[in-house]
Each structure stands twice: as C-alpha cells, then as structure tokens.
Amino acid sequence: MKFIETQALHAWLDKLAQEVTLIAPTAVGPEKKAPGSRNPAAQGQQVFYRAVSDSSQIAWDFTRTVISAREHFMPKTETLFTIETGPDGETVLHETKLERPRVIFGIRPCDARGLRVLDAVMLEQEPADVYYAERRRNTTLVGLSCPQMWEDCFCTSVGGAPNASDDVDILLTQVEGGCAVQIVTAKGEELATGMDLQEVEGLELPQPKLNDQFETPTEQQWLASFNDVYWQRVGDRCLSCRICTYVCPTCRCFDVRDETVVTPTGERIVRRVRAWDSCQSVNYRVHAGGHNPRANLEQRLRNRFYCKFHYVPVDYDVAGCVGCGRCVTACPVNIDIREVLQDLARRELA
Amino acid sequence: MIEDIRALARELLEKGTVECVIGYEVGPTGRVRPAFVYEPADVERLIFDARCYHNLVTYLTRRNKPRKKGEEVPTTAVLVKPCDARSLQVLLNENQVQRDKVYIIGVACPGMQNADGTPELRCTRCDQRVPLIYDVLCGEPPEVPAVTDTYxxxxxxxxxxxxxxxxxxxxxxxxxxxxxxxxxxxxxxxxxxxxxxxxxxxxxxxxxxxxxxxxxxxxxxxxxxxxxxxxxxxxxxxxxxxxxxxxxxxxxxxxxxxxxxxxxxxxxxxxxxxxxxxxxxxxxxxx
Amino acid sequence: MSERTSNQVDGFEPKIVAFLCNWCSYAGADAAGISRLELPPNILPVRVMCSGRVSIEMVLKALMAGADGVLVLGCHIGDCHYGSGNHRTVKRIPLLRRLMTYMGIEPDRLRLDWVSGAEAGRFAKITTEFVEAVRALGPLSLPLREGL
Incomplete structure (x- = not known):
C-alpha cells in the first residue's frame, strides 16, 4: 500500500496550487452570521469546494460540503458566450475561454459517484455538452474517503461506500501520520508522479463506521406508486423551495437565457447565460401556451424522487442518487428521502 | 397543553369540522417538523414545545384554493403561535385566507429555543405570549417580563x-x-x-x-x-x-x-x- | 445629508432617470420646454400614468442599469388625478430611501418631489438641483452595476 506523510502531502498540495487550479474543501463566510438565530447554517463558517492557494486553507476535518462538487462541473451560473460590437461596428462573438487544468482535492466518494449521472446526461448522449466535457477532461479528482458515514448519510443503501475508489483518480484515506494512497486511473498515475510516496508493507486501511442499511423500493413498487395519495401527504409539508435540488450532486437541470446588458463602461452586449434550474420551481415545466403538466406541488416533489430512482436508472442505466444525505440535512421541513424510500419499499403490491 | 391540543384536534376531525389539522410532530430522526393530521387516530403524533418554530400559516394560502374547479375549499385547523397569528391576520386582511375556512388553534407560546436550549433571540424581544386571534386557546400563558424591542x-x-x-x-x-x-x-x-x-x-x-x-x-x-x-x-x-x-x-x-x-x-x-x-x-x- | 465624501470625477456627467407623472409633472416638463427654460441634458424622462406607479423595482432597476440618480415627480398631495395615487408614493419613496441608506447606497440618489402642470420653473429648478446633487456624489459605482 502506498503512503504519504502529512507533511509531504501538504508540500505536494502547496506545489500543486502553483501549477493548477486547486479546488478543495475550505471553510468560508463569517464566523457568526445571524446571532441568536436557530438556523444551524448561521452558526459559523460553512465548508464548500473552493479554489485555494495553499494547503493551509483546506478544511481537513470536514464532513461534507454544503454544495456538492458538481458546482465545479456545472457552475451555478456560467456565461456561454457574449456578442459584442467590435471597433469597426462588426459583430464579435466571444466564447467563454477554456479553463486551465484543475485538481479537485478532497472530493468525497459519493460526490465523485454523482458525476456518473452528469456524465451520462452531458457526455454520453449526442451531442455532448462541450462546456461540461472540457471541465471534466481538465479535472483530476483526488478523493478523500470518509472515516465514517456522517449523520444523514446513506451511500451504502444506494450502492456506494464511504471509501469507494470507483469514481476518483486517486483515493486518499487518512491513517496515522498521513494518508494511504490508492492510485485508480492513468490520470491519477500521472498526477501522483509529483507525490512523495512511500511503499508501506501491511498498511491496513481503517474500516469506516457505517450507518444502518435499508431496503429501497423495487422497480415494481415505483411503477405502482406513481398515482398514490402518499405523494400528496409528503407534499403537504413541502415548501417547494429549491434547496434539495441545489445541494444535490446529481441534479443537473439548467436554464439558458440571452440577456442584453450594459457593461460598466456603457457598452451594450448580449450574453448567453446558463444557470441552475430546479424541478421544484412552479414554472419549471410550463409549456408555450401556458399549460403546466406539473402544476401541483406534490407532482413536482414526486418528480424529484422518480427522477432519481426511476427515470435516470431506466434512461441512462446509472443510479440517480448517491446517498450523500445533503437534501436530508438541508430540508427545512424534514422531508427525508430515506423515510420516503423506506415507506415505499414497505408497500405491498396488489 | 399537548393533551388539550390532541383532544381538540381529535374532536375537530371526528366531527368533521375540519379536514385536516396542521400541527407539529417529531420525524423519524428526532427533528421537529410540520404535521398534517387527517385521521382522528393520528392525533397522538402531535406535539408542541419550544422547538416548534415553523410558521404553519405558510400552508394556508395553498389550502385555501379549490383543488379542482368548482370544488369547495376545505376547512383547515392550524396551530398558531403569536407571531404566526400576526402573519395570519395579514393574510386575512388581504383576503388570501377565508376566515371561515380556517380554524385557529392558538397556543400560549413558551418562546422558541435554539438547539442548545438557549432562547431564540427574536423570542427574547417578543412580549406576546397569546395570539391576537384564535378560535380556541390551548395552554396557560406564561408570565413574561415586559420587553421593548429596541432594534x-x-x-x-x-x-x-x-x-x-x-x-x-x-x-x-x-x-x-x-x-x-x-x-x-x-x-x-x-x-x-x-x-x-x-x-x-x-x-x-x-x-x-x-x-x-x-x-x-x-x-x-x-x-x-x-x-x-x-x-x-x-x-x-x-x-x-x-x-x-x-x-x-x-x-x-x-x-x-x-x-x-x-x-x-x-x-x-x-x-x-x-x-x-x-x-x-x-x-x-x-x- | 450624504455620508459619503464627494468623490467627484473629472468630466463626470450624471445620468438621471426621471419618472414623471402624466397629469402634472410631465405637463410641467413640457411647459418648461415650451417656455425655453434652461434644463440639464442629463435627465432621461420616463412618463408614467401616476407617481404611485413608480415601484421600487423601477427605481432599483434604473440604478442597477446605469443611472446615477432617480427622480420621481408627481402631482402635489391633494392634486392627484386619481385621488390618492401619490399618497402611496409619499410613503414608498422615503421608506426606500431609508432602506437604500441601510444597504449602503446614498439616499440622495433618489428624490421625490411635486411639480404641477403649471410649475415650469419649479421643474427646471428641481432637475438642476438634483443633477448638481448627484454630480457631487459622483458616479454610482456598485458591483451591483455589472449589468442586470
């Protein structure tokens, strides 16, 4: 088993940050945001995957980030191109420049697994999304396995594991004095040439503490439950906000608009913007002409579950949920995906 | 107090006065969340304590619309704290909720608490312990020192x-x-x-x-x-x-x-x- | 009134969006033009049916889209064509001025005033005053203005 000492790892990351865009879990925001508020999010800094300039900014003891790493493959907002007027009055189209190589350090196995869904939709279908493809190609994933399954995590129930190496290029596992290193892909092999690796005989990987595994509904149960009153009952409580879809590592809906803007220097330009969208939004599914096939809140909520557990698996042959637990933690009215799955799995089929 | 709330909810549901009682329950992982009770047998789920911070009035505008064209709007009972009651009054003033379609269960508010047991800051500024509007009031209003919100x-x-x-x-x-x-x-x-x-x-x-x-x-x-x-x-x-x-x-x-x-x-x-x-x-x- | 010290920029000409009510202030502006009064060229007039129509969205959007100041002119209280449209304006705009101050934008970039159809001179005076006041404040440089 390969091993890297903590100090050597930090030195490698410091050097890496000079050469590429290094993205790592880092605590951001003010220490005290809303004093006296009951909101846990307001009680301190929150951890996000952000570009860092050296290893000291990395939050080593993080559980999971608030927003998954997908924000670095499908940014919350990106300008696809702008149309401007050139010096001689001609129309000039500027495409967004391609990014420099990036390394995402500390990606959790579940977040990396979430990229399977994005890949299936954005890469493996023709035509591939060039913006996504470019980011994916230019990014190396250095995973950091979870020492335990955190509160609300359920990756083992949906086919993942807190220490799975399947979807990263290199997987690190924290052990006494440093990290055990598993090199998974050729891309990882190349990146690892800069690491001061040692070969340690008989190094044992710690076994992560697991949460209870539970049964998920079968395909028949999903098909039989579509028109069930159950969705109305869960939907009763739903606020129809977008939190669950925005923190999700596998949600990928977006909206594209052309906007005319005046720049600070007074030029009028057209900008094509792509931004996250959410199936929980009222007008997400409105057709031209005004018909809305998902006008009701419970239909929108139901869609989120069917998308993850029926549409994506059937259409793309990948699991649509990686069990990161973010939506469970973040839901303000405690709509718990685990509870819904278990409720449906318990249903008797007629 | 909770026994009063449950008994009232049971009565309202059994008599068919309301279709649904909106209150609070504890979810499977111990988190307090809004509860929608349709069956008298389910009233045991209801709880009320200092963790019940959600403003349930939010759900009323949604329920105050006919589900299908021509269908009658169902009557809903809702648990309100004093702050929730004020927001309900705003909705009533703006004709967003029909007064006869909502049964207001006022609760004497102990003040909400944060996860660590300290009072929510907003509750230390609040001098209302009894909602301004209700059909029935549950609980004994606690004594609170007169406070003035100094902003x-x-x-x-x-x-x-x-x-x-x-x-x-x-x-x-x-x-x-x-x-x-x-x-x-x-x-x-x-x-x-x-x-x-x-x-x-x-x-x-x-x-x-x-x-x-x-x-x-x-x-x-x-x-x-x-x-x-x-x-x-x-x-x-x-x-x-x-x-x-x-x-x-x-x-x-x-x-x-x-x-x-x-x-x-x-x-x-x-x-x-x-x-x-x-x-x-x-x-x-x-x- | 401004808390920010003057940050005058050489050659800075403020851009002012002026919302003019159809019944009084627009007529007043017209009268000022017909009377050949000297008016600042910085004003971009937008005719609205009533000053009560000027929502805060319109004010904010003007500021974010590049205006350095917003002027709202309506009928004098009591003279509203619709009876009480300007009663709303006179509550709304001062409240917005307070909120703007709170969020860190000089309140003097927003002015509400009354100009009747006969007050050509008053229109010229108010617009000139306002342009000079905003000129003294300097350009509105907000990250908010990367175009909305």
Whole structure:
C-alpha cells in the first residue's frame, strides 16, 4: 500500500496550487452570521469546494460540503458566450475561454459517484455538452474517503461506500501520520508522479463506521406508486423551495437565457447565460401556451424522487442518487428521502 | 397543553369540522417538523414545545384554493403561535385566507429555543405570549417580563459607515444561492409566480450573481413592508445562514416610525403602504 | 445629508432617470420646454400614468442599469388625478430611501418631489438641483452595476 506523510502531502498540495487550479474543501463566510438565530447554517463558517492557494486553507476535518462538487462541473451560473460590437461596428462573438487544468482535492466518494449521472446526461448522449466535457477532461479528482458515514448519510443503501475508489483518480484515506494512497486511473498515475510516496508493507486501511442499511423500493413498487395519495401527504409539508435540488450532486437541470446588458463602461452586449434550474420551481415545466403538466406541488416533489430512482436508472442505466444525505440535512421541513424510500419499499403490491 | 391540543384536534376531525389539522410532530430522526393530521387516530403524533418554530400559516394560502374547479375549499385547523397569528391576520386582511375556512388553534407560546436550549433571540424581544386571534386557546400563558424591542441589531448596522454597510450586505447576499426557501417559507409571500422567477426575466435574470441576488432580497423585503410579522421563518430556513431578519426588521422599524407605530398583523388595517395618508404619519423629508 | 465624501470625477456627467407623472409633472416638463427654460441634458424622462406607479423595482432597476440618480415627480398631495395615487408614493419613496441608506447606497440618489402642470420653473429648478446633487456624489459605482 502506498503512503504519504502529512507533511509531504501538504508540500505536494502547496506545489500543486502553483501549477493548477486547486479546488478543495475550505471553510468560508463569517464566523457568526445571524446571532441568536436557530438556523444551524448561521452558526459559523460553512465548508464548500473552493479554489485555494495553499494547503493551509483546506478544511481537513470536514464532513461534507454544503454544495456538492458538481458546482465545479456545472457552475451555478456560467456565461456561454457574449456578442459584442467590435471597433469597426462588426459583430464579435466571444466564447467563454477554456479553463486551465484543475485538481479537485478532497472530493468525497459519493460526490465523485454523482458525476456518473452528469456524465451520462452531458457526455454520453449526442451531442455532448462541450462546456461540461472540457471541465471534466481538465479535472483530476483526488478523493478523500470518509472515516465514517456522517449523520444523514446513506451511500451504502444506494450502492456506494464511504471509501469507494470507483469514481476518483486517486483515493486518499487518512491513517496515522498521513494518508494511504490508492492510485485508480492513468490520470491519477500521472498526477501522483509529483507525490512523495512511500511503499508501506501491511498498511491496513481503517474500516469506516457505517450507518444502518435499508431496503429501497423495487422497480415494481415505483411503477405502482406513481398515482398514490402518499405523494400528496409528503407534499403537504413541502415548501417547494429549491434547496434539495441545489445541494444535490446529481441534479443537473439548467436554464439558458440571452440577456442584453450594459457593461460598466456603457457598452451594450448580449450574453448567453446558463444557470441552475430546479424541478421544484412552479414554472419549471410550463409549456408555450401556458399549460403546466406539473402544476401541483406534490407532482413536482414526486418528480424529484422518480427522477432519481426511476427515470435516470431506466434512461441512462446509472443510479440517480448517491446517498450523500445533503437534501436530508438541508430540508427545512424534514422531508427525508430515506423515510420516503423506506415507506415505499414497505408497500405491498396488489 | 399537548393533551388539550390532541383532544381538540381529535374532536375537530371526528366531527368533521375540519379536514385536516396542521400541527407539529417529531420525524423519524428526532427533528421537529410540520404535521398534517387527517385521521382522528393520528392525533397522538402531535406535539408542541419550544422547538416548534415553523410558521404553519405558510400552508394556508395553498389550502385555501379549490383543488379542482368548482370544488369547495376545505376547512383547515392550524396551530398558531403569536407571531404566526400576526402573519395570519395579514393574510386575512388581504383576503388570501377565508376566515371561515380556517380554524385557529392558538397556543400560549413558551418562546422558541435554539438547539442548545438557549432562547431564540427574536423570542427574547417578543412580549406576546397569546395570539391576537384564535378560535380556541390551548395552554396557560406564561408570565413574561415586559420587553421593548429596541432594534439594537438593526441599529448596529445603521451605525456603520456607508461603505461598510454596502460591503457587509454585498458579502451577506453574495452567499445566496437563489433557492427561494426564504420566500417559500414566508407566509406573506404568496404570489403564484414570483417576479424574480418570471419566465420573461422582466426584473431579475436567472444568473446567480450579486446584482440579481441583491435585487431579489431588496424587493422581497420591501414587499413585506408593513406585512412582515417577524416570525423569522425566512432566516430559519436559509441554507446559507443569511441574516434576513436584519433587512425585514429594518423595514418594520421604519414603517413603525413613519406610519404612526403601525405593526404588521396587529389590526385589521392593511399595510399603510397601500392606504391613503391619515395625517398621523411622520414621513421623512422626501429629498 | 450624504455620508459619503464627494468623490467627484473629472468630466463626470450624471445620468438621471426621471419618472414623471402624466397629469402634472410631465405637463410641467413640457411647459418648461415650451417656455425655453434652461434644463440639464442629463435627465432621461420616463412618463408614467401616476407617481404611485413608480415601484421600487423601477427605481432599483434604473440604478442597477446605469443611472446615477432617480427622480420621481408627481402631482402635489391633494392634486392627484386619481385621488390618492401619490399618497402611496409619499410613503414608498422615503421608506426606500431609508432602506437604500441601510444597504449602503446614498439616499440622495433618489428624490421625490411635486411639480404641477403649471410649475415650469419649479421643474427646471428641481432637475438642476438634483443633477448638481448627484454630480457631487459622483458616479454610482456598485458591483451591483455589472449589468442586470
């Protein structure tokens, strides 16, 4: 088993940050945001995957980030191109420049697994999304396995594991004095040439503490439950906000608009913007002409579950949920995906 | 108190007075959440304690619409704390909820607590322990020392130099991810399509940038002028921990100062921003 | 009134969006033109049916889209064509001025005033005053203005 000492790892990351865009879990925001508020999010800094300039900014003891790493493959907002007027009055189209190589350090196995869904939709279908493809190609994933399954995590129930190496290029596992290193892909092999690796005989990987595994509904149960009153009952409580879809590592809906803007220097330009969208939004599914096939809140909520557990698996042959637990933690009215799955799995089929 | 609530809920459901009772329950992982009880047998799920911070009035506008065209609007019973009752009064004033379609179970409010057992800051400023409107009141109102809201949190921001205020708010609002949880949790934000979400992007584009985010939060706060009951639902649900109450409370403070002490939801008068001058206003110089 | 010290920029010409009510202020502006009064060229007039129509969205959008100041002119209280439209304006705009101050924007970039159809001189005076006031404040430089 390969091993890297903590100090050597930090030195490698410091050097890496000079050469590429290094993205790592880092605590951001003010220490005290809303004093006296009951909101846990307001009680301190929150951890996000952000570009860092050296290893000291990395939050080593993080559980999971608030927003998954997908924000670095499908940014919350990106300008696809702008149309401007050139010096001689001609129309000039500027495409967004391609990014420099990036390394995402500390990606959790579940977040990396979430990229399977994005890949299936954005890469493996023709035509591939060039913006996504470019980011994916230019990014190396250095995973950091979870020492335990955190509160609300359920990756083992949906086919993942807190220490799975399947979807990263290199997987690190924290052990006494440093990290055990598993090199998974050729891309990882190349990146690892800069690491001061040692070969340690008989190094044992710690076994992560697991949460209870539970049964998920079968395909028949999903098909039989579509028109069930159950969705109305869960939907009763739903606020129809977008939190669950925005923190999700596998949600990928977006909206594209052309906007005319005046720049600070007074030029009028057209900008094509792509931004996250959410199936929980009222007008997400409105057709031209005004018909809305998902006008009701419970239909929108139901869609989120069917998308993850029926549409994506059937259409793309990948699991649509990686069990990161973010939506469970973040839901303000405690709509718990685990509870819904278990409720449906318990249903008797007629 | 909880036995009173359960007994009342059972009676209402058994007699068919209401279709559903909206209260609180403890979820499978121990988190308190809104509960919708349709069957008398399920009333045992209901709880009420200092963790029940959700403003359940939010759900009423949705339930006060016929599900199908021509269908009658069902009657719903709802548990309200004093702050929730104020927001309900606002909805009644604005004809968003029919009074005869809602059965108001007022609860004597012990004041809400944070996870660590300390009182929520907003509750230490509140002197109402009994809702202003209810059909039935459950619980004995606790004694509370008379408190006056000094708006010290708002004044702390007001005292900063102009540049620092701008920097502070840009920093706070930049964290926004436009999930709209604040709007969705807010009982008095009930437009069927928010102007920040219109398909034609008339006012606010779709991008997640400071201009769009600041615009959204400023207009939302302003639309709540004279309507925000300071239930803090928006701040409590924000996944980014943005201190939204500081904006809403600033507007509430100014409305009270300028419009003869008007406070949202304490009377049947609608927000003064939509009414004529009465001559009692103390409006600032206009330039 | 401004808390920010003057940050005058050489050659800075403020851009002012002026919302003029159809019944009084627009007529007043017209009268000022017909009377050949000297008016600042910085004003971009937008005719609205009533000053009560000027929502805060319109004010904010003007500021974010590049205006350095916003002027709202309506009928004098009591003279509103619709009876009480300007009663709303006179509550709304001062409240917005307070909120703007709170969020870190000089309140003096927003002015509400009354101009009747006969007050051509008053229109010229108010617009000139306002342009000079905003000129003294300097350009509105906000990250908010990267275009909305």
């Amino acid at each position: 010290d949190d708002v004044e702390r921001i007001e005292a900063l130099p102009l540049e620092e205020r701008l920097a502070y708010w840009l920093g706070e609002l930049d964290r926004c991810i436009r999930c709209y949880a604040c709007r969705q949790a807010c009982p008095t934000c009930f437009c069927s399509v928010c102007e920040a979400e219109r398909d034609d992007s008339l006012w606010v584009g779709i991008a997640d940038r400071i201009p769009e985010k600041a615009f959204f939060h400023i207009i939302r706060a302003f639309h709540q002028a004279g309507r925000c009951a300071e239930c803090n639902a928006c701040e409590a649900v924000c996944p980014m921990g943005i201190p939204l109450s500081l904006i809403n409370r600033k507007v509430a403070k100014d409305v009270a100062q300028m419009m003869a002490g008007y406070r949202a939801g304490e009377s049947e008068e609608p927000t003064p921003l939509v009414t004529m001058l009465t001559g009692e206003e103390a409006i600032d110089e206009i330039h």
